[in-house]
Amino acid sequence: MESFKNQDGKRIVENLIKVIQENRDYLSKIDGEIGDGDHGINMNKGFSICQERIEGKDMNLTEAFKTLAMVLMTEIGGSMGPLYGTMFIEMAKQSKGKEEIDKEVFRQMLASAIKEIQEIGNAKVGDKTLMDTLIPALEAYEAAMDEGFATALEKMSAAAERGKDSTIDLVAKIGRASRLGERSRGVLDAGATSCWLMLKSMADSMVQMV
Amino acid sequence: MESFKNQDGKRIVENLIKVIQENRDYLSKIDGEIGDGDHGINMNKGFSICQERIEGKDMNLTEAFKTLAMVLMTEIGGSMGPLYGTMFIEMAKQSKGKEEIDKEVFRQMLASAIKEIQEIGNAKVGDKTLMDTLIPALEAYEAAMDEGFATALEKMSAAAERGKDSTIDLVAKIGRASRLGERSRGVLDAGATSCWLMLKSMADSMVQMV
Amino acid sequence: MQRMVNNPDYAVEDMLKGFVKVHSDILVGTENPRVLKYKDAPVKGKVGIVTGGGSGHKPAFAGYIGRNMVDAVAVGEIFSSPTAKAFFDAFKEADSGAGIACLYGNYAGDNMNVKMAMKMAEMEDITVKTVVANDDVASAPKDQPEKRRGVAGEIFMWKVGGAKAALGGTLDEVIAVAQKAIDNTKSVGVGLAPCTIPSVGSPNFQIEPGTMEVGIGHHGEPGVKVMPLGTADEIAEIMTDIILPDQPFMSGDEVVVLVSGLGATPVMEQYIVYNRVEEILAEKGIKVHRSYVGNYFTSLEMMGVTLSILKLDEELKELVDMEVDTMGLKQFKY
Amino acid sequence: MQRMVNNPDYAVEDMLKGFVKVHSDILVGTENPRVLKYKDAPVKGKVGIVTGGGSGHKPAFAGYIGRNMVDAVAVGEIFSSPTAKAFFDAFKEADSGAGIACLYGNYAGDNMNVKMAMKMAEMEDITVKTVVANDDVASAPKDQPEKRRGVAGEIFMWKVGGAKAALGGTLDEVIAVAQKAIDNTKSVGVGLAPCTIPSVGSPNFQIEPGTMEVGIGHHGEPGVKVMPLGTADEIAEIMTDIILPDQPFMSGDEVVVLVSGLGATPVMEQYIVYNRVEEILAEKGIKVHRSYVGNYFTSLEMMGVTLSILKLDEELKELVDMEVDTMGLKQFKY
Ligand SMILES: Nc1ncnc2c1ncn2[C@@H]1O[C@H](COP(=O)(O)OP(=O)(O)O)[C@@H](O)[C@H]1O
Ligand SMILES: Nc1ncnc2c1ncn2[C@@H]1O[C@H](COP(=O)(O)OP(=O)(O)O)[C@@H](O)[C@H]1O
Ligand SMILES: [Mg+2]
Ligand SMILES: [Mg+2]
Numbered sequence A, B: 001m002e003s004f005k006n007q008d009g010k011r012i013v014e015n016l017i018k019v020i021q022e023n024r025d026y027l028s029k030i031d032g033e034i035g036d037g038d039h040g041i042n043m044n045k046g047f048s049i050c051q052e053r054i055e056g057k058d059m060n061l062t063e064a065f066k067t068l069a070m071v072l073m074t075e076i077g078g079s080m081g082p083l084y085g086t087m088f089i090e091m092a093k094q095s096k097g098k099e100e101i102d103k104e105v106f107r108q109m110l111a112s113a114i115k116e117i118q119e120i121g122n123a124k125v126g127d128k129t130l131m132d133t134l135i136p137a138l139e140a141y142e143a144a145m146d147e148g149f150a151t152a153l154e155k156m157s158a159a160a161e162r163g164k165d166s167t168i169d170l171v172a173k174i175g176r177a178s179r180l181g182e183r184s185r186g187v188l189d190a191g192a193t194s195c196w197l198m199l200k201s202m203a204d205s206m207v208q209m210v
Numbered sequence C, D: 001m002q003r004m005v006n007n008p009d010y011a012v013e014d015m016l017k018g019f020v021k022v023h024s025d026i027l028v029g030t031e032n033p034r035v036l037k038y039k040d041a042p043v044k045g046k047v048g049i050v051t052g053g054g055s056g057h058k059p060a061f062a063g064y065i066g067r068n069m070v071d072a073v074a075v076g077e078i079f080s081s082p083t084a085k086a087f088f089d090a091f092k093e094a095d096s097g098a099g100i101a102c103l104y105g106n107y108a109g110d111n112m113n114v115k116m117a118m119k120m121a122e123m124e125d126i127t128v129k130t131v132v133a134n135d136d137v138a139s140a141p142k143d144q145p146e147k148r149r150g151v152a153g154e155i156f157m158w159k160v161g162g163a164k165a166a167l168g169g170t171l172d173e174v175i176a177v178a179q180k181a182i183d184n185t186k187s188v189g190v191g192l193a194p195c196t197i198p199s200v201g202s203p204n205f206q207i208e209p210g211t212m213e214v215g216i217g218h219h220g221e222p223g224v225k226v227m228p229l230g231t232a233d234e235i236a237e238i239m240t241d242i243i244l245p246d247q248p249f250m251s252g253d254e255v256v257v258l259v260s261g262l263g264a265t266p267v268m269e270q271y272i273v274y275n276r277v278e279e280i281l282a283e284k285g286i287k288v289h290r291s292y293v294g295n296y297f298t299s300l301e302m303m304g305v306t307l308s309i310l311k312l313d314e315e316l317k318e319l320v321d322m323e324v325d326t327m328g329l330k331q332f333k334y
């Protein structure tokens, strides 16, 4: 059965950090269209602090996710602190004690993350948030699990991208942009975009490892 | 001998007002190059208030100058309030009681105005102020008095223009612009310019009347 | 971007260092670098007043720390909610056992972070109750108060809540009166020029020269309409037309009026706007008990103003009039 | 020009109407619409403190009217001296027979109008003495103090002179200590973006984006050099390099520091600059007794800051620390 070692998973988080750093300005630009233009800055600051914390340390995936989550929750604030902090704390929790991360473990990680994000943020599909990336991603992943871990990851990544793109045509129902009504239509949602970048990065990293 | 009636002189002040109103933006622009850009506004405000005060009233030249002076001194402030206020109060004083304004009366008006302005402002020729207009204007007027009132006025007007133009090459020694040192060279002085406009307007009005 | 910063990503840190130095007579830093507190906090037996929010709104939020007002503040990045941890640490710094009134503005990030901080506080037996400011009339219709943002009217909520706590009010009493203050406050903003977050480097929204955005938010959230730039009198009329019917404010009411500049609008112009606002209120028989004009709640170097009007009753009047000593609001009582 | 005015030629009139309404607890208008006075002025037996200057510098000048500070202010057009008549009327409003200390800034127009006003006062047997602020180090070399402009350091002169008068000082004592305050104060400004007089409609000077003007004046008078825009720390270093040697300020000195925004620079950034200023002073063994950061003396919506440093002795310290209640400066003494 396809899987990779929790012990080898730190690089997944390292790649995540890289992808956020590279997209700092892009994400802020998107956020600027209908939000307040700080999404890339917030994300980059948190992920860069995490980078310092994990650099040179011997850590498994669980510990790396936990470090990322703690930084986001205690040092970043904004909307992303609680939302992505919750996401990664759940990923840490669900992988904890698992030596091997297989497709079922990852399913639990993703599903639990989404459940808790929804708990705190109260957003649903169609609200023009990162939920529009997450929910179809999980559905695609679960539907493709029979085809193997790697395939499921790839389908998750593709569904995340479609989900992200779907936000263009949506009117924001939650968060800052929701006050715009119709004026929020026609542009990507920043959170949905960063979420897609992260799911894609995780999928790419894991596919290489399984 | 050439002269005009004090009683008919109000139009001289009316024309002065018009000329300042027309040059409001021009004077502020010049002042903006090396000063603070308000010369035209200050002048226009004062002269326009004076316009309201004299409109429809039966007044001679003395009274019109006095009204202008009082408005400048009590309602305008800046540098122009005291400087031009002093100028016109002297012109009123020296014409007071004179039924006919002839070339000698006007000489006294101009000379006395300049003396008092110098008293309060302490500027001399070459300092890049309105003195650079006034002093050569008086000199030219006095030198040409033998050629008649009208000619003397025309020569005064021409000398005032040359005096004003001479400020271009000067470095300001007094007032706001004096802090610029060499950087004040190359542009007209605002006060010298407004002063020329007024002397020219007075000369034109008077020439028509004598 | 003509601005004075060092590393723009650390502008908030640098600012806090200077802020604590200048105001050491009023406030101090704490173990959490993103939490400042009143120098005498926690005040024994007193309900702790806590607020917090993104940076870039000076004097809000930390500028309202001080005697008879706010006890501790959680400081976020520019225009971004503080962390849950910062709110939680602010609760701890302000808590003397009498409970915490967390009086903050209705933004998604702040809502989530306060919610998480309250869970943390629960585990340490700190009682926290909240009032969520939603005074910005232009941000949602009257029947959707849960969507309305908090803007400069928050100052009234802190002033009144802080005064009540200083007078020995219980947590429930403080919460009740702070809620009443914000329920009685209606605000609206008009934006004339955008602002730039230093780490972003360019404005994240535009206001075309010659136009103004009516109903703009404190972070440049778009308003209800873009109009040709009006005169000061017209702007005053547009703002009062939006605010007055919403309460509604009526003849015989006594009010407090706050005109706050958004950052770069000269204070001179704020008084010009205020002058017409008071005339309009007088025409309608509404009496101004007290007024404030100045940069009380800003958005970096945005141009424009917010107008906030608080309807008074006897209790609110007494609390508004109380002496206060903070960086952003000082008031003597003779 | 994204500004909120009515008829721009009457911006000062409109502003004053609003100003008097808002601050009726502190000050009142007078017969001369361009003169405001402390509500209790003339204070019996007290030396009257008068100042005045062009508008556009809020809170200066009228914002410093109040208890223990200024008694009456002559108000000019934007960036233009008040009339001689306004200064004279201000003298009359502030005079209780103990004489008038006219504490104003060194500008040609103000000098002339004060001179004429003093002639008028003489005729009415009002004794007027003056202190002419010249704290702006960048406006002329040290050996030409008569050419140096007055800038934000004037606030120290009013604070100290006002406190001395309130304590019962004679006219000569008030003049002496106000003169000492301004002699001990050195200031410099750095401009990052120009300002626009509403009735002119466009900026009357330019500062190229990416540059800053070191030594700029309060009306945009050009400075000593134009440099590439520095960081906040660099700006603090440039300013202290200009000011400190001029006094000179030395190890062991106790000082008051004022960082004033010029109008549109976010207060956040002023604290960032202040932070480095205090570090530099500490490195040199100079102790900050008290500091002020904020928009204390502005130039419409100019961007940039001024730095003013006052060297204290025991007398100045006591006067600086005294309680004060004005619109622009409120200070509690516990
Ligand atoms: N309640 C929520 N649930 C899920 N996602 C949300 C919620 N609120 C905001 N978001 C996401 O947060 C993104 C904005 O993040 P960011 O710009 O960092 O924070 P802020 O809105 O505080 O400036 C939005 O694009 C949206 O995807
Ligand atoms: N001491 C003085 N003597 C003569 N003219 C002066 C003096 N000071 C200033 N001026 C004149 O005043 C003009 C500026 O006037 P204005 O812009 O109205 O006043 P301000 O300098 O107060 O803004 C200068 O161009 C100069 O000609
Ligand atoms: Mg954002
Ligand atoms: Mg000028």
Ligand SMILES: [Mg+2]
Pocket: A036, A038, A039, A078, C078, C079, C080, C081
């Ligand atoms: Mg934000």
Ligand SMILES: [Mg+2]
Pocket: B036, B038, B078, D078, D079, D080, D081
């Ligand atoms: Mg001027």
